[in-house]
Amino acid sequence: MRQTIVRNVADLPTYGYGPRSGPWWGAMGFMALEGMGFAIAIGTYLYLYAVNTSWPIGAAPPDLWPGTVEVAIYLLSIIPNEMTNRVALRQDLPKVRAGLIVMSLIGIVLLVLRGFEFAHLNTRWDNSAYGSIVWLILGLHTTHLATDLGDTVVLTVLMFTRHAQPRRFSDVTDNVFYWNFVVLAWLPLYVLLDWVPRL
């Protein structure tokens, strides 16, 4: 078929931020389906809660302190996270490196705290359906935390190599974006796991 050139796109940039970039939409897609996974897990919890006369089954509610401390750290982590976002948009490499290191450390601290949280659930996965669902939900979110931490650490290392090219700043902003999802997902799960059994 004959072709007529009607437009030239040579001046367009080779990467973009946020909704202008492909990976950002990919992250959106995965957040949507993972968010649905959390919603289904929450639904499962509430279903089991509804069909049982006593809740929690044969156990005390989880100890409050690990989850609560996590909530505080998650909420505070939004500040360095957002600062990392801003320096990435400015393409300020030294500050991006610093921001990523801080975010990696926060992830490690949260992962350690998560270990304490499992230990303070006051139930085992094989005690009852209650134990099963709280372990499943906490496990699911821990997987999120761990994969995001892995991603952040790899990106941090990458930004110290020769691969720290301008388009990688877009990856940093996507990583920031995804962390917000990890934080946001934790809040309803915290209420569900730590407070619903106390109702």
Place this chain on the structure above:
Amino acid sequence: MSMAADERELRDDGLSSLQLSTRLESIWRTPSGFFGALMSVDHKVVGRRYIVTAFAFLVLGGILAVLMRIQLAGPEQTFLSPDKYNQIFTMHGSTMMFLFAVPVMEAFAVYLVPLMVGTRNIAFPRLNAFSYWMYLFGGCFLWISFLVNTGPDVGWFAYVPLSSLQYTPTKRPDVWAQMITFTEVAALAVSVEIVVTVFKLRAPGMTLDRIPLFVWGMLVTSFLVMFAMPSIMVASTSLILDRLVNTRFYDPSSGGHPLLWQHLFWFFGHPEVYIIFIPGTGMVSMILGTFARRPVIGYPVVILSLIATGFLSFGLWVHHMFVTGLPQLGAGLFTASSMLIAVPSGLQIFCWLATLWDGRPVYRTPLLFVLGFIVIFVIGGLSGVMVASVPIDTQVHDTYFVVAHFHYVLIGGAVFPLIGAVYYWFPKITGRMLSERLGRWNFWFAFVGFNVTFFPMHLLGLIGMPRRVYTYTADMDWAHLNLLSSGGAAIFAISFALLLVNVIISLRSGALAGDNPWDASTLEWATSSPPPPQNFDRIPVVKHRDPLWFDNDSLPVVAGLSVERREVLLTSLAEAEPQTREASPEPSLWPLITAIATTIFFIGSIFTPWAVLWGTPPMAVALIGWFWPSGSKEDEE
């Protein structure tokens, strides 16, 4: 040709069209050799593999169906043992749903969507390759297990308590549950790719109201996958956990509940039907427009129907559970919603009929299959409205009436459009036409064979024959109808053999297709058949919903893309205004390596929970290898 001093500055407007083709081809081609083939990230190569694999599973699932029909052809036959029969009907359902119907639709989307939206590759091509390997390994895992007598035998929906450790102490349900995980990972990955491809990789000017209807269908389907499949993943994971580490999700003695399984399964299972059916309707709309020689009437109505179907499909799942003792209000609500979903489907059918009525239909094989689809699907839809009603459902639940109903819906709604699609797009994919003569035979054998097989099942169900029985006694009076049904199955099977013969003959000696043998209107027909690795030498600019009918002498295109690296054009979500020239990944072995590591992790974890510990590091290493920049031009812009 004026070579710029800096190589990186070389753009496509600096080359003659022949030089441009050659240059783009060398950049976009899949590397040669065995390892080259394993590295491919070309959506057409992956899509072709996906299609062929899905049809291989169709043949396997079809053979199982034939075995069941042989067993049921007469009363008290001993061709299959009860245990084999249980495995076979489970394998048939699981194979057809998880390894054929959903993957084949995604396979066509992987091949066609990037071409239809006028881009050079799918979004996240390496994820696409990974998705294919996961699907292949999951399918092989199921079938190898079956061949060594560990095939699942608890039905394609694996209801607890039958599938719990107490009642099935073998590994069979675990094989089923983990196959689910494999195929869901694959399907979720493809869905994200399709969504991003449709959102960001459309040719400039392809505004939302110019997107081809198949692409709209796949977009809606992808969202259904993203919101339905997490449910089955939670279900299959919790089932494996119950069986492996004694969690209590489904154990009523410890606060668990068997109906939880049914809710989780059908919250996925009902949208699943539409995940299979909506792409079929997309194919129908494309074929119909081409062969009715006019654009489909009611384009916005069709799209809104697809979207409405998508939303409504999440509000029907409980109609699979009418006999579990629901509150009356719940039963009423789900009856109403089940009937409601007939409305958007009906609207689409009227749009298609109007298109045929107002067009000048050319009755080639693809259109015959579409007409067959309309007849069969309408019958299936009507029996669907019947079983949406609680009293009728209570009567025919778990009988062959339901078997008849869902085969009318699924084969009518998806397989007939699909075979039509094979005839329609085979020339694009292979460069050769399928034989029209064999195609007609194929259609009539399929249409007659299908109806003779499945129509009698309505009657068998009404006179009380239950599903999933391996035999029946002569005094039940079911023998004649069963024999008729088995005879129909033989005819239906022959129709697929004819398709296979047609494909084999036409691949060798079919008439050459040329770019656009059907004089169709959408962009996949604007390039050669089969398309070159880069799909289009220049990205088209879309000014009309049917670009090739509108711009029939000269296609408007963009210039200015790099000819030094793989580059795609990203455009804005609604208006498809060009935004960036983004790099597209090169071939890589890492998706395969990651899929192998994931396979070891998945299979290991049905035997020991420790697989989570030793299975994770190899996966992590593979993923790092995948995402670490290789230092090529693609990565370093």
